[in-house]
Amino acid sequence: MNRIALYHLETLLWIARLGTFAAAAERLNTTQPTISARVRELEAQIGYPLFRREGRRMLLTVRGRQLVRDTEPLWAALERTLAADNLAGARGVVRIGTGEIAAASCLPGFVAEIERDMPAVTLDITISLTAQLLQDLLGATSDLVFLAGPAASPGLQTASIGGVALQWLASPATAAAMRNGATPPLWSLPRQSPLHQVMLETLSGEALPAIRTCNNARMLIDIIAAGQGMALLPETMTREAVAGGRLQEVWPRPKRGIEFQAAIRAEESDPLVLELFRRAAGLRIDPR
Incomplete structure (x- = not known):
């Protein structure tokens, strides 16, 4: 009978999931040479190659895919059994x-x-x-x-x-200037952010000023509190600033939150x- 250790199967499954020997090594807290050695040992025991290289990724061979398909449910059952009694x-x-x-x-x-x-x-x-x-x-x-x-x-x-929920907020000074007809700069998280998308939906049909972006929400809140413009911001992160008077609501809240x-x-x-x-x-x- 071929002598296949559990770590051979674990290594095989993580390479299959993550796509590279390096990623599997990181996941298993070992080195890439160790992963390579385990694969060679497993291939020697079963008598056929498991992977072929495609650029940086290691792709399973036809027989390798079948071994993963057969092994994965067994490994999952073993993990559940070992973990069930004491996740602590x-x-x-x-x-x-x-x-x-x-x-x-x-x-x-x-x-x-x-x-x-x-x-x-x-x-x-x-x-x-x-x-x-x-x-x-x-x-x-x-x-x-x-x-x-x-x-x-x-x-x-x-x-x-x-x-x-989301709120249109500005500093008290900016809010006062808006009541006098001023149009402050409009700030937001970057375009790929859902908050940015809600902002665009809310202002659909409006003539928009140039939108300035910041990829850090806390810094964005500080920029607005410092009087540099207005922004649509999450209520959960601005309650303290609103309660303390550093920020004020300047427009009605959008119907949709995040x-x-x-x-x-x-x-x-x-x-x-x-x-x-x-x-x-x-x-x-x-x-x-």
């Missing part, structure tokens, strides 16, 4: 991507909960815009993301975590990622 003892690095609004609202509590319940799990958090979050998730460089939706893709499994989702890849089978997604699905972006 789970270990590993989970890569989380998030937008700024989620990072400023529901994410801190989520992180605290995971650190309390799973102290051996390390969360690697990256803040980015929605378009990049989707790219990272589908490209398997993130495991779980919190993004502005709705995001519809057959490659995703999503759960709604609620939405946020909905948010937690998302993982549709084919995700790692029990730890699935558990974090289950918990993320119970969050609310604005619990108030």
